[in-house]
Amino acid sequence: MIARPLRLLLAVLATALALSALPSTASAATASAPAADHVVLLGIPGLTWDDITPQRTPALAALTGHAATAAMSVRTVHPRACPVDGWLTTGAGARSTDFRTDAATAKPCPAPVPPTLAPDGAATVPDLPRIVEHNDTYGYNPRFGQLAASVTATGRTVTAVGPGAAYAAADPTGRVQATYLPDPAAVDTALIERSALTLVDLGGPYSPPTDTQGGTASAPSRDFDRGHRLTEIDAQVARIAAALPPRTQLVVAGLADDTGTPHLRALLVSGPGTKAHRAPGTEPAPSDTFDNGYLTATSTRNDGLVQLTDLAPSLLAPLGIDAPGELVGAVYTRVGSASGSTAVEHLRLFDVGAQASRTVRESWMFFTWLTLLPIAGAGVALWFAIRLGRSGKTAARRRVTKTAEWIGVLFGAVPGGSFLVALVPWEKAGDPAWTLLGLTAAFSALLAVIALLGPWRSHPYGPAGVVAAATAVILAGDVMVGSPLQLNTLFGLSPLVAGRFYGFGNVAWTIFAMAVLLAVAWPTARLILANRRRAALVVLSVVGAIAVVADGWPAFGSDFGGVLALIPGLAILGLLLTGTRISWVKVGLVALGAVVVIGTIAVLDWLRPAGSRSHLGRFVQEIVDGNAGDTIHRKIMGNLHSFTGPFTLIIPVVFVVLIFAVLNPDKWRSPALTRSFEAVPWLRSTLIACWLTAVVGYAVNDSGIQIPAVALTIVAPLSIAVIAATEARPRVD
Numbered sequence: 001m002i003a004r005p006l007r008l009l010l011a012v013l014a015t016a017l018a019l020s021a022l023p024s025t026a027s028a029a030t031a032s033a034p035a036a037d038h039v040v041l042l043g044i045p046g047l048t049w050d051d052i053t054p055q056r057t058p059a060l061a062a063l064t065g066h067a068a069t070a071a072m073s074v075r076t077v078h079p080r081a082c083p084v085d086g087w088l089t090t091g092a093g094a095r096s097t098d099f100r101t102d103a104a105t106a107k108p109c110p111a112p113v114p115p116t117l118a119p120d121g122a123a124t125v126p127d128l129p130r131i132v133e134h135n136d137t138y139g140y141n142p143r144f145g146q147l148a149a150s151v152t153a154t155g156r157t158v159t160a161v162g163p164g165a166a167y168a169a170a171d172p173t174g175r176v177q178a179t180y181l182p183d184p185a186a187v188d189t190a191l192i193e194r195s196a197l198t199l200v201d202l203g204g205p206y207s208p209p210t211d212t213q214g215g216t217a218s219a220p221s222r223d224f225d226r227g228h229r230l231t232e233i234d235a236q237v238a239r240i241a242a243a244l245p246p247r248t249q250l251v252v253a254g255l256a257d258d259t260g261t262p263h264l265r266a267l268l269v270s271g272p273g274t275k276a277h278r279a280p281g282t283e284p285a286p287s288d289t290f291d292n293g294y295l296t297a298t299s300t301r302n303d304g305l306v307q308l309t310d311l312a313p314s315l316l317a318p319l320g321i322d323a324p325g326e327l328v329g330a331v332y333t334r335v336g337s338a339s340g341s342t343a344v345e346h347l348r349l350f351d352v353g354a355q356a357s358r359t360v361r362e363s364w365m366f367f368t369w370l371t372l373l374p375i376a377g378a379g380v381a382l383w384f385a386i387r388l389g390r391s392g393k394t395a396a397r398r399r400v401t402k403t404a405e406w407i408g409v410l411f412g413a414v415p416g417g418s419f420l421v422a423l424v425p426w427e428k429a430g431d432p433a434w435t436l437l438g439l440t441a442a443f444s445a446l447l448a449v450i451a452l453l454g455p456w457r458s459h460p461y462g463p464a465g466v467v468a469a470a471t472a473v474i475l476a477g478d479v480m481v482g483s484p485l486q487l488n489t490l491f492g493l494s495p496l497v498a499g500r501f502y503g504f505g506n507v508a509w510t511i512f513a514m515a516v517l518l519a520v521a522w523p524t525a526r527l528i529l530a531n532r533r534r535a536a537l538v539v540l541s542v543v544g545a546i547a548v549v550a551d552g553w554p555a556f557g558s559d560f561g562g563v564l565a566l567i568p569g570l571a572i573l574g575l576l577l578t579g580t581r582i583s584w585v586k587v588g589l590v591a592l593g594a595v596v597v598i599g600t601i602a603v604l605d606w607l608r609p610a611g612s613r614s615h616l617g618r619f620v621q622e623i624v625d626g627n628a629g630d631t632i633h634r635k636i637m638g639n640l641h642s643f644t645g646p647f648t649l650i651i652p653v654v655f656v657v658l659i660f661a662v663l664n665p666d667k668w669r670s671p672a673l674t675r676s677f678e679a680v681p682w683l684r685s686t687l688i689a690c691w692l693t694a695v696v697g698y699a700v701n702d703s704g705i706q707i708p709a710v711a712l713t714i715v716a717p718l719s720i721a722v723i724a725a726t727e728a729r730p731r732v733d
Contacts, residue, residue, distance in 0.1 A: 033320050034318065034319050034320035035249075035272040035273055035317075035318045035320070036247050036248060036249045036271060036272040036318040036319065037196070037245075037246075037247040037248065038192050038193065038195065038196060038197075038198065038244075038245060038247065038248040038249070039196065039197050039198070039248070039249045039251065039315050039318055039319060040192055040197075040198045040200065040240065040244065040248060040249070040250050040251065041090075041197070041198070041199050041200065041251045041253060041311075041315060042200050042202055042236075042237060042240065042250070042251065042252045042253070043086070043087065043090070043164055043165065043168075043199065043200065043201050043202060043253055043255050044202050044203070044204060044205070044233055044252065044253065044254050044255075044266075045082075045083035045086055045109075045164070045203070045204035045254065045255055045256035045257070045258050046083075046204035046205050046206055046254060046256065046257060046258030046259065046265070047204070047205065047233075047252075047253075047254030047265055047266045048254060048263055048264070048265060048266055048348075048351065049071065049264075049266050049344050049347045049348040049351065050348055050351075051205060051226075051230055051266070052064065052266060052344055056227055056230055056231060056234070057230055057231070057233075057234040057237075058234065058238075059234045059235070059237045059238035059241065060234055060237055060252065060268070061340075061344075063237070063241065063250075063252065063268050063270060064268060064340055064341075064343055064344055065292075065340045066270055066291050066292060067250075067252075067268040067269055067270035067290060067291065067292075068268070068269045068270070068290040068291065068292070068293045068294060068295045068334040069266075069267065069268050069269075069293075069294060069295065069304070069338075069343045069344075069347060070267045070294060070295035070296070070304050070305060070306045070332065070347065071264040071265070071266070071267070071304060071305050071306075071347045071350040071351060071495070072253065072254065072255070072264060072265045072266070072267040072305075072306050072307065072308060072311075073264060073300075073305070073306070073307050073308065073495045073496065073498045073501075074086055074254070074255060074256050074257060074262075074264075074265050074308045075095075075262065075307075075308070075496060075497065075498035076088075076089050076095045076096060076097055076308065077095050077096065077097035077135075077138050077140065078097060079262055079496070079497075080109075080257045080260065080261075080262050081097075081256045081257050081262070081308070082098060082109030082110065082256060082257065082258075083109055083111070083112055083164055083204060083255075083256045083258065084097075084098035084100070084109075084110065084112050084164070084167055084256075085097045085098055085256060086164075086255035086256025086257075086308060087112065087164040087165065087167040087168045087201070087255065087256070088131065088142070088144065088167050088168065089142070089255075089308050089309060090147065090168045090199075090253075090255055090308065090311050090312060091144060091145050091146065091147045091148060091167065091168030091169060091170070091312070092142035092143055092144050092145070092146055092147070092312070092326075093142075093143070093146050093147060093309060093311075093312035093313060093323070093326060093327030093328060093329060094140050094141060094142040094143070094309060094326065094327070094328050095138070095140040095142065095309065096131075096135055096140065096142040096144070097131075097134070097135060097138070098110065098127070098131060098134075099127075099130055099131055099134035100127075108206070109256075109257070109258060111163070112162075112163035112164045112166070112167055112201070113125070113126070113127060113163060114163045114166070114182065115163065115166040115170075115174075115176055115180060117180070121179075121180070122175070122176070122180075123160075123166055123175075123176040123178075123180035124170075124173075124174045124175055124176065125166050125167055125170040125174045125176065126174060127174070128144065128167075128170050128171075128172060128173065128174035129172070129173065129174060131144070132144060132172045141326075142326075143172075143326040144170060144171060144172045145168075145169060145170050145171040145172070145177055146312070146324065146326045146327060147168065147169075147197075147312045147315060147316070147327070148160075148168070148169040148171075148177040148178055148197070148199075149171065149177055150316055150321055150323070150324060150327075151196050151197045151316070151319065151321065152177055152178075154196075154319075154321060156195070156196035156197075156319070157178075157179065157194060157195045157196060157197075158177060158178035158179070158195060158196070158197045158198075158199070159178055159179045159180075159181065159191060159192075159194070159195040159197070159198045159199070160176055160178040160179070160180050160181075160199045161180075161181045161182075161183070161184055161186065161187055161198065161199065161200040161201065162181075162182065162183075162184055162200060162201025162202070162203070163182075163201060164201030164203075165178075165180075165199035165200060165201045166178075166180055166201075168199050169199060178195075178199070179194075179195070184200055184201070184202055184236055184240075185236075187200055187239075187240050187243070188243050189243045189244070189245055192243065192244065192245055192248060193245050196319050197315060197319065200240070202233050202236050202237070203229075203233065204229075204254075204256070204258040205226045205229045205230050205233065205258065206226060206229070206258040206259060237252060244271070247271075247272055248271055248272075249269065249270070249271035249272050249273075249290065249318045250268075250269070250270050250271050251267075251268070251269050251311075251314075251315065252266070252267070252268040252269075253265070253266075253267050253268075253311060254266045254267070255308060255311065261355075262496050263351050263354075263355070263496075264305075264347075264350050264351040264354055264495055264496070266347070267295060267306060267311075269290040269295060269314075269332075269334075270289075270290050270291065271289065271290060271318075272289055272290075272318055273289050273290050273318065273333075273334060290334050291334070292337050292338070293334040293335055293336045293337050293338060294334070294335055294336045294338060294343065294346075295332040295333070295334060295335075296332060296333060296334075296335050297310045297314075297329070297330040297331065297332040297333070298330040298612060298613075298614075299329055299330040299501065300495075300501035300502065301482060301483070301501060301502040302487065302501055302502070303335050303336055304336075304343075304346060304347055304350065305350060305487075305495060305501065306332045307329055307498065307501075308329075309327075309328050309329035310329035310330050310331070310332050311329065312327045312329060313327045313329050313330065313331045314329070314331045314332045317331045325610075325621065325625065328618070349425075349427040349428065350488075350495070352427045352432055353426075353427040353432065353487070353488035354488055354494060354495050354496050355432075356427070356432035356433040356435075356436050356488070357436065357488045357489070357490060357494060358494065358496055359433045360433055360436055360437060360490060361490065361494075397727075398728050401724045401725075401727040401728035402724070402725075402728050404720060404721075404724035404727075405452075405463070405720075405721045405724035405725045405728060406448070406452060406721075407717070407720070407721075408464070408717040408718060408719070408720035408721030408722075408724060409448045409451055409452055409463045409464060409467055409717070409718070409721045410444060410445065410448040410717075411444075411713075411717035412448075412464060412467050412468075412714055412717035412718035412721060413444040413445075413447035413448040413451065413467045413470075413471075414440065414441075414444040414713070415471060415491050415511040415515075415713060415714050416444075416447055416467065416470055416471030416474050416475075416511075416515070417440060417441075417442075417443035417444030417445075417446065417447050418440045418443070418444070418489050418490045418491050418492075419474055419475065419478060419485040419486070419489050419491065419492060419508075420443040420474065420485065421436060421439040421440055421443060421489055421490075422484060422485040422486070422487070422488075422489050422492075423485070424439055426439055427488075436490070440490060447467060447470055447471075448463075448467070450466070450470075451463040451464075451466040451467045451470070454466060460676070460679050460680055460722050460725035460726045460729065461522055461680045461683070461722055461725075462725075463721060463725070464518065464718040464719075464721045464722050464725075465518065465519060465522040467718060468514075468515045468516075468518035468519040468714075468718060469515070469519035469522075471511060471512075471515035471519075471714070472512060472515035472516045472519050472547070475504075475508060475511065475512040475515070475550075476512070476546065476547065476550040479502075479503055479504060479550055479551075479556045479557045480550055480556050482502070483502045483503055486502070486503075486505070486508060487501070491507050491508055491511055491710075492505065492507075492508055493505050493508070500558075502558065503556060503557040503558035503559060503614075504551055504557035504558070504559040504562055506561075506562075506697075506701050506702075506703035506706065506707055506710075507703070507706070507710050509551065509557070509559055509562040509697070510694065510697060510707045510710040510711050511710065511713070511714055512547075512550075512551065512557075512562075513547075513551075513562065513565065513566050513569065513693050513694075513697065513711075514690050514693070514694070514711050514714045514715050515714060516543070516544075516547045516566070516570075517569055517570070517573055517686060517689050517690050517693060518686060518690065518714075518715070518718060519543075520539070520540055520543045520544065520547075520570075520573070521573060521577065521682045521685065521686040521689070522682070523536075523539050524536045524537075524539050524540045524573075524574075524577055524682075525577050525681065525682030525685075527539060528577055528578065529681070533578070536577070536578075537574070537578075540570070540573070540574050540577075544567075544570040544574075547566065547570070548563055548566055548567060548570075548597065551563055551566055552597070552598055552601045552616075553601060554601065554604075554605040554613070554614040554616055554617065558614040558616060560598055560602070560616055560619070561697065561700040561701040562697065562701070563594060563597060563598040563601070564594045564595065564598055564696065564700045565594075565693050565694075565696040565697035565699075565700060565701075566693060567590065567593060567594035567597060568587075568590050568591065568594060568692060568693065568696055569689045569690070569692055569693030569696070570689070571590040571593075572590070572688065572689050572692055573685060573686065573689035576684075576685035576688060576689065577682060577685050598616075601616060602616040602617060602619060602620050603620055605617030605620070606618075606620035606621060651705050651708050651709050651712075652705070652708075654712070655691065655694070655695070655708050658687075658691065659688070659691050661673065662684055662687045662688060662691070663688075665677065672723050672726070672727055673723060675726055675727070676722055676723045676726045679726045679729070680722055680726070683719075683722060687715070687719065690711065690715050693711075694707055694708045694711035694715075695708065697711075
């Protein structure tokens with residue numbers, strides 16, 4: 001029979017899910033009737049919002065006054081998306097890459113190779129078969145040329161202008177499914193009117209202009225620079241914009257990187273929008289046009305932020321073409337009302353924040369030092385405390401152990417404090433990276449002071465428990481209101497990495513899961529010690545259910561693997577605290593319960609319209625279509641590739657040592673740990689539950705070994721704080 005805490009936890013969880021399973025008000029942003037007769041995409045790889053100024057690019061600057069705008073994440077397969085990658089991804093509607101991309105260096109990106117032209121004018125991209133084979137190793141399952149094929153399947157025409165556009169319109173054999181022209185100078189009103197979709201490669205600010213034969217100049221001249229190239233591109237934009245026929249949507253997209261550093265790129269959309277029930281041939285109402293606002297998509301849930309994979313379905317929508325399932329992105333829509341310099345500055349700050357966060361994470365080895373420093377500092381302090389205790393210097397010993405406790409609480413507060421930085425417009429500072437670090441330290445110190453000075457400070461677990469509870473509340477509250485604290489914070493989500501843009505990423509989930517276990521153990525155990533077992537089980541079950549719903553529900557955390565790891569952690573914690581014998585049958589039932597819960601959430605998400613689903617519902621659709629194997633393979637490879645250096649290889653060893661030390665501290669000569677377990681009877685059970693959750697989280701998520709490493713950043717310092725607080729108390733030796 002399942003133990004009572006497990007039964008109660010699952011019962012409360014089922015109730016919480018039933019209450020959460022309300023019909024979604026969101027709907028797919030696809031169109032069943034055309035809002036536009038023509039769509040023109042001007043691709044400018046490398047275009048950023050910093051590039052667009054009235055002085056340097058007057059046409060683009062003027063367009064911002066009557067266009068919907070966004071910062072676009074162009075991440076494809078590699079950290080840097082070269083122009084060929086961007087065009088391939090645009091045409092396939094899924095992440096793709098060129099086999100020639102050198103993503104590990106800052107070398108210039110290879111230029112798109114002009115297609116070969118047959119006497120009848122048919123164009124062929126010779127590299128496509130090899131590109132198709134190369135992409136099979138990554139598991140994103142792109143269907144090359146799907147964008148163009150979706151248009152031609154309706155009997156309408158596609159025109160591709162320039163080498164990059166040929167890559168977007170080519171099918172897997174390399175055949176360009178469009179009328180091909182090599183020179184953007186040929187784009188005029190008549191050409192646009194002949195096609196439903198016109199793709200134009202204008203080149204990038206760092207690339208030399210294309211010649212009239214569709215190739216590229218052999219080398220830039222000495223006076224070639226970014227400003228001069230932007231001026232040339234802007235003149236082309238102005239000329240094409242002036243040639244647009246009525247009922248034409250214009251899209252200008254910086255659809256790739258063009259340097260060694262990835263950036264968020266510019267996206268502008270003007271003209272007729274998307275309206276599902278407007279009669280064909282009628283003019284759009286003002287609200288149906290892309291004008292004076294930001295773009296958003298269900299794939300990001302952030303106003304003013306979209307993904308490159310959103311581009312393909314969004315190009316089809318105004319033509320009245322529903323996106324096929326192979327296009328993984330969402331249709332962007334217009335929200336808000338901002339234009340001109342206000343919009344440009346707001347979107348520029350998106351990239352400023354992304355660059356600052358990337359700099360701190362990569363250059364400062366943030367997670368590594370955040371794990372090592374508190375362990376080393378507090379460990380040295382505890383060692384001195386023991387030595388002082390043996391020498392009879394009890395006052396000095398108490399000061400040292402209190403210092404170790406403060407160190408542990410402060411570092412344990414860093415993850416929670418780091419998310420509060422998003423409450424401040426730190427991107428506007430003169431040095432955003434240092435400001436990000438400074439504010440993270442300030443908010444962490446604030447949480448630590450509250451934890452150390454409150455009435456709970458008299459208990460060894462008090463400050464650590466308060467930090468854990470505050471962290472759990474901050475993160476649960478954040479995802480429940482739309483994840484406003486996640487983007488570009490140090491433990492949050494990076495639009496450059498583009499793993500996800502809302503809910504719980506693996507790093508934030510790890511912190512949340514550890515914080516929930518550390519926080520809920522305290523009141524649960526205290527109630528059990530007071531012989532209030534029923535109340536204890538209610539507290540554990542209600543808190544656990546809220547945590548699982550916050551983590552897994554598509555409108556909140558939208559996390560698949562996290563639920564599979566958090567439910568076992570909560571169940572084991574309940575079994576250990578109540579002294580219930582753990583058997584393989586109970587373990588199997590817990591695992592089955594976790595699968596049933598997340599499976600139910602995923603199916604409920606799948607039942608919503610396709611355009612409103614999160615990745616949970618899309619995964620169910622992949623199972624239905626028989627394509628789930630690619631996603632699972634990609635996740636497994638990501639897990640295996642998470643071992644990236646010497647530090648990551650140490651983590652498994654550390655985790656094995658830690659669990660043995662927790663299970664038998666006397667054998668490992670850890671008297672301080674033994675005394676802590678005596679003073680805080682629930683500490684051992686809590687650490688075991690945290691360990692199990694981190695290990696299962698490692699096994700079921702693509703971040704792999706990063707999850708146990710991040711778990712240490714909160715569990716290690718807070719455990720040290722509890723041990724130090726116990727050692728600081730007077731004792732009789």
